[in-house]
Amino acid sequence: MILKRLSTLSQKVSKSVTRNFSSSKIHKTATASYIHRVEDDPLKFLTFGQCLKNIANRYPDREAIVSCAENSSITFAEALDKSDRLASGLLNLGLNKGDRVGIWSPNYEFWYISMMAMARAGLICVALNPAYTVPELEYCIKKVDIKAIIAPEVFRKQKHYNMLTSLIPDMANSKSGSNDWDNTKSSLKKVIIKSDKKLPGAIQYDDLIGLASEADLKSVEDIQSTISPDSGCNVQFSSGTTGKPKAALLSHFSMINNGYDVGLRHEFHKMHARVCLNNPLFHVYGCIISIANALCHGATLVFPAPHFSPEDSLKAIVKENCNVIYGTPTMFVDLVAKQKELNINLPQIELANTGGSICTPQLVKDVVNVLNVKKFKSVYGLTETSAVVFQSLPEDANESVEEFVGACNSHLEVKIVDKDGNSVPFGQPGELWVRGYSTMLGYWNDPEKTNEVLGSDKWFKTGDQFILYENGYGKVSGRLKEMIIRGGENLFPREIEDFLNTHDNILETHVVGIPDDRMGEEVAAFIRLEDNTKPVTRDDIKKFCHGKLAHFKVPRYVIVVDEFPRTVSGKIQKFRFTEVFADKLKEAIGNKS
Missing domain, CATH: 3.30.300.30 (ANL, C-terminal domain)
Incomplete structure (x- = not known):
């Protein structure tokens, strides 16, 4: 029965591949699991800041972000203006191009604006998990020499400001609205807090935006041509077998092009996508599959709540007329359960996308039937590959996500190798290696760990056991790592x-x-x-x-x-x-x- 089902799925996938790969070229070998997918559509040599400017010119009045918990929304034109004002504020604090600035927060509007501001200022955004404890935060600060942090005063049980004062005791004795404390023990010199209060030793986020002059805004625009798309844009912390997180440095170029390709597979160029985003922004799913994608295709990102809440998400879908849902399989399990409980009259959802693990057959049926979804798609990738390596094609059968992680991304090479690094035949398991524009620049200040996974030939060793098929599709068959x-x-x-x-x-x-x-x-x-x-x-x-x-x-x-x-x-x-x-x-x- 299982073999019959796999055969049926393979036939559906093969038909889909034929239809969707007609405009692309797949280079492969006859005897080894190697594929290089080439597209006529060239890669884009752009920064996040340039993408934001382009989309703001194209859709100035379209909503970029809707934050339901904050009862706020901003257009792309407003996002550009706010980002430039914050960028000028950060530069006026004495931060310089290439400095690392952390965002330690759940999904709020200021997370998006802060990331865009750093891109426009030539700074490197360090995405920090809002659930980090003080020791975990301290490790991240030291690892990449974070110069400044932007955070809310408090979120649920996480008292971010108080936790920062435990790291920097002098903060509590300083003047409000200033960073005049002396922190000689670490690189952290500036703390920016999103709060209505004027807190000792911290600068108010809103004050920093409000100080920008027209001359400051012009200065931000003038430096855009000096920021290279090849330069570092984002640091993502990825845990490793050494027990300490590694800091993967991703470029503007890798993130923008990966996000663009995701949007093409989702056919965002054919519609105005309004995405109910359940995933956290600090993850590559949030930074790339969501933000970079939206910037390239003019999609609106809807934040139902600062953290995942199934009920808030269902209500946001209706209120904000969302036609796309993003989430992990676990999130979709919870959304389905909550919808069965509440029985909300949901609109037709054009597309639901997931990643992180394979979906069960029952979950696929529930997402389609209970959440009123037309197309259910999946992605597979890693932090070090700027998110996505494989993803579903537009016409794939919904059932394909039960077994396959999709087809190889555009402009990437993939191969499957044995323990000695030799390619195995199609259909045989081995370790997945990836090469192309999307691989990280390296682990921050850690050439030894970088060289372990990224050789001089630029093949990135994923550590995942994988099976690759001649039609460009793949599936995870196990893990060589213990993740x-x-x-x-x-x-x-x-x-x-x-x-x-x-x-x-x-x-x-x-x-x-x-x-x-x-x-x-x-x-x-x-x-x-x-x-x-x-x-x-x-x-x-x-x-x-x-x-x-x-x-x-x-x-x-x-x-x-x-x-x-x-x-x-x-x-x-x-x-x-x-x-x-x-x-x-x-x-x-x-x-x-």
């Missing part, structure tokens, strides 16, 4: 393991991903105790992690074991955990259900 994908968040066990091992009664920790219907995977920590007479429970671990590890990294399941399965050479066999510890795991899952 856990939980609700679209990429988690790496080593970081969690290293932290849990600092517990005074934990001798050894190993973390694995456990399949979960809603989240895709959940985090399970298998631990050996130093003293078995002192039990360690999941609640104990939760308290231990509080304020030190982001909430999504905290293990949902904690299983205490006496020993781990190992090879004869002593290496841990994680792939055997679910088999060897089946009873303990079943009990842990049962206790949480």
